[in-house]
Amino acid sequence: MPPPQKNRSHVPATAGHSRTPPRQPGRRMASRDAGERAAFFARREAATVLRRVLRGDASRRAGGSIKSLVYSPSVRNKRATFALVCQTLKYLPILKEVLAASGILTSKWKKQEELVYVTAYDILFGQETAVSGSVEQLIMLHKDTLMTALKKICVRKKVSSIQELLGNKTTVKPKPRFLRVNTLKATTESVIEELSKIHMIDKDDVVPDMLVLPPGTDLHNHPLVKDGKVFLQGKASSMVAIALCPKPGWKVIDACAAPGNKTVHLAALMNGEGSIVACELNKERVKTLQHTIRRSGADNIETVNGDFLDIDSNDPSYAEVRAILLDPSCSGSGISTERLDHLLPSHSSDDQDDAGSSARIRKLSAFQRKVLSHALSFPSVERLVYSTCSIHQAENEDVVNSVLPLASSLGFELATPFPQWHRRGLPVFDGAEHLLRTDPEDDLEGFFIALFVRKTATEDALEPSKDGAWGVKRKRVCRRGNGLRAFSSLRLSRMDVLCSIWRL
Ligand SMILES: C[S@@+](CC[C@H](N)C(=O)[O-])C[C@H]1O[C@@H](n2cnc3c(N)ncnc32)[C@H](O)[C@@H]1O
Structure with missing residues (x-):
C-alpha cells in the first residue's frame, strides 16, 4: 500500500503575523524567519480558541461559535487562526488516534493537548517542519513514529488516502x-x-x-x-430588530443581548434617541457586548450583567419600557452550518446523542417559555419580538403557542413582521401565519421571529401592511379565526422609510 497522500490543498495560511516570540529565560530562542514566527503564534492562538470550542462542545453549552471566538478582539491573526482551528477540528479524530497509537500524549503534554493537536496537524498535514517551541520539538522528534502510526491506521481501515480517512465532513456552500x-x-x-x-x-x-x-x-x-x-451581520439576524421597530425616544429592553449585534441595530433604528437596557447573564459575554456597543458609537445603551428573569417588571424604573427584544439562548440549529458545528466532535455520527439533544431542546424550550412569559408581563410594553436561530418547532411555534393565552389576557396579539416574506410559521396553530421563518438553505440562516403587539397601544405604531408595502397602522382590528388582524390605513411606498418616519 502506498503511503497516505498529504492533503496540500488545506495548508493554512499562517504567514503574516508580526509579533516576536517571547524570549525564554536563560536561553535565546533561535532566530527564525518571519513565516516561522507567524506559524508559532498562529498555532498558539488557534490552540486557545480550540480549547474553548472543545470545552463548549463537551458541555454542550454555547461557548461561542468557532467564528465568534476567532473574530473576538483578542485574536490577532484571525485568518490563520481560523484556518488552523477548522483544519485541526477536521483532522481531530485522526490526530487523536495517531497520538494515542504512538503514546506521546503523556500527562505532561496532556496539559497542552489543544496545542499538541494543532501542532501535530500543522506538522503532519500542513507546514511539515517547525523548530521553535517545545510542542513543535516534541512532534518533530516523533514525526516518523506518528507517520508510521498513520499508515497503520490507513491499512487497518483499508483506505489509500487521508481524504478517504477523513470521510465525508460536510462542506459549506459558499454564501454571500x-x-x-x-x-x-x-x-x-x-x-x-x-x-x-x-x-x-x-x-x-x-x-x-x-x-x-x-x-x-x-x-x-x-x-x-x-x-x-x-x-458583519447576517440578513435574517438583521430582520429581528426591524421587526420590533422601536420608535426613537422609546425605552427598550434587549433581554438577552450579547454579543450585541441586535442591540446596536436597535440603537441605529432609534436614531440614538431614547434608551436601551441591554441585559446579559454571562459575565464574559457582557465584555463582548460592551465592545460591540463602543464600536457602534451608541451612547444610549445601559448594560446590565444579570438574569433578565430577575428584572422586576413592576419596578418603577421599567414602567416606561415600550418594547422588548427577546432573543434568548437556543439550540442554534438554524445556523449550525454557518457556525461550522459539523466540525465539532459532538456532531460526528458516532458521538451523536439523540436522547441528549432532545433533552437539551426540551430544557431550552422550557427556559424560552419562561423568559417570554416574563417579557409579556412588563406593563407598558407595546411591541415584543421573540426570536431564535433555531429550526425546531419546540423552540419556535410551540413556545409562542404556549404563551398565547397569557399574551391574550394581557392584551397582546400576534402581528405580521415582513408581510411580504413568503416563509411563515409552521401551520401548527391558528395564527401561525403571522410568524416568520427563514430557511438555513434557501435564506442562508434559519431564524424565527414572532411579533406581539399590545392591542390597546397601537394608535401610533408603524406596521407593515399585508402586501409588502410599509405603512402606519391605525387602530382598527377585525376578528379572524381566533386571532386579530390589523389593517393599514396609510401606506408608505418604500421599506426604507420603515423606521425613519418615526424620526420626523
Ligand atoms: C442568542 S444569544 C443573543 C444574541 C444577541 N441578541 C445578538 O444578536 O447579538 C443569547 C444570549 O442570552 C444570554 N442569556 C441566557 N440566559 C439569560 C438570562 N436569563 N438573562 C439574560 N441573558 C441571558 C446568553 O448568555 C447569550 O449571550
Missing part, C-alpha cells in the same frame, strides 16, 4: 457576505462608494441598510468594520 451599515456612524451611500472601489456590491432588497458582497469577501480587518461603520 452580508453587512449592515451602522447608520449612527455612516450612510449606506458612503459605504457603497467606499466598498465599490474594490468589491462588487449590491443593496439587499428586503432589509434596509444591508449590503451584499460576493462569497468569500473577507472584511474582518477592513477599517469600516473596525470603526463600527458596518457590522
Whole structure:
C-alpha cells in the first residue's frame, strides 16, 4: 500500500503575523524567519480558541461559535487562526488516534493537548517542519513514529488516502457576505462608494441598510468594520430588530443581548434617541457586548450583567419600557452550518446523542417559555419580538403557542413582521401565519421571529401592511379565526422609510 497522500490543498495560511516570540529565560530562542514566527503564534492562538470550542462542545453549552471566538478582539491573526482551528477540528479524530497509537500524549503534554493537536496537524498535514517551541520539538522528534502510526491506521481501515480517512465532513456552500451599515456612524451611500472601489456590491432588497458582497469577501480587518461603520451581520439576524421597530425616544429592553449585534441595530433604528437596557447573564459575554456597543458609537445603551428573569417588571424604573427584544439562548440549529458545528466532535455520527439533544431542546424550550412569559408581563410594553436561530418547532411555534393565552389576557396579539416574506410559521396553530421563518438553505440562516403587539397601544405604531408595502397602522382590528388582524390605513411606498418616519 502506498503511503497516505498529504492533503496540500488545506495548508493554512499562517504567514503574516508580526509579533516576536517571547524570549525564554536563560536561553535565546533561535532566530527564525518571519513565516516561522507567524506559524508559532498562529498555532498558539488557534490552540486557545480550540480549547474553548472543545470545552463548549463537551458541555454542550454555547461557548461561542468557532467564528465568534476567532473574530473576538483578542485574536490577532484571525485568518490563520481560523484556518488552523477548522483544519485541526477536521483532522481531530485522526490526530487523536495517531497520538494515542504512538503514546506521546503523556500527562505532561496532556496539559497542552489543544496545542499538541494543532501542532501535530500543522506538522503532519500542513507546514511539515517547525523548530521553535517545545510542542513543535516534541512532534518533530516523533514525526516518523506518528507517520508510521498513520499508515497503520490507513491499512487497518483499508483506505489509500487521508481524504478517504477523513470521510465525508460536510462542506459549506459558499454564501454571500452580508453587512449592515451602522447608520449612527455612516450612510449606506458612503459605504457603497467606499466598498465599490474594490468589491462588487449590491443593496439587499428586503432589509434596509444591508449590503451584499460576493462569497468569500473577507472584511474582518477592513477599517469600516473596525470603526463600527458596518457590522458583519447576517440578513435574517438583521430582520429581528426591524421587526420590533422601536420608535426613537422609546425605552427598550434587549433581554438577552450579547454579543450585541441586535442591540446596536436597535440603537441605529432609534436614531440614538431614547434608551436601551441591554441585559446579559454571562459575565464574559457582557465584555463582548460592551465592545460591540463602543464600536457602534451608541451612547444610549445601559448594560446590565444579570438574569433578565430577575428584572422586576413592576419596578418603577421599567414602567416606561415600550418594547422588548427577546432573543434568548437556543439550540442554534438554524445556523449550525454557518457556525461550522459539523466540525465539532459532538456532531460526528458516532458521538451523536439523540436522547441528549432532545433533552437539551426540551430544557431550552422550557427556559424560552419562561423568559417570554416574563417579557409579556412588563406593563407598558407595546411591541415584543421573540426570536431564535433555531429550526425546531419546540423552540419556535410551540413556545409562542404556549404563551398565547397569557399574551391574550394581557392584551397582546400576534402581528405580521415582513408581510411580504413568503416563509411563515409552521401551520401548527391558528395564527401561525403571522410568524416568520427563514430557511438555513434557501435564506442562508434559519431564524424565527414572532411579533406581539399590545392591542390597546397601537394608535401610533408603524406596521407593515399585508402586501409588502410599509405603512402606519391605525387602530382598527377585525376578528379572524381566533386571532386579530390589523389593517393599514396609510401606506408608505418604500421599506426604507420603515423606521425613519418615526424620526420626523
Ligand atoms: C442568542 S444569544 C443573543 C444574541 C444577541 N441578541 C445578538 O444578536 O447579538 C443569547 C444570549 O442570552 C444570554 N442569556 C441566557 N440566559 C439569560 C438570562 N436569563 N438573562 C439574560 N441573558 C441571558 C446568553 O448568555 C447569550 O449571550
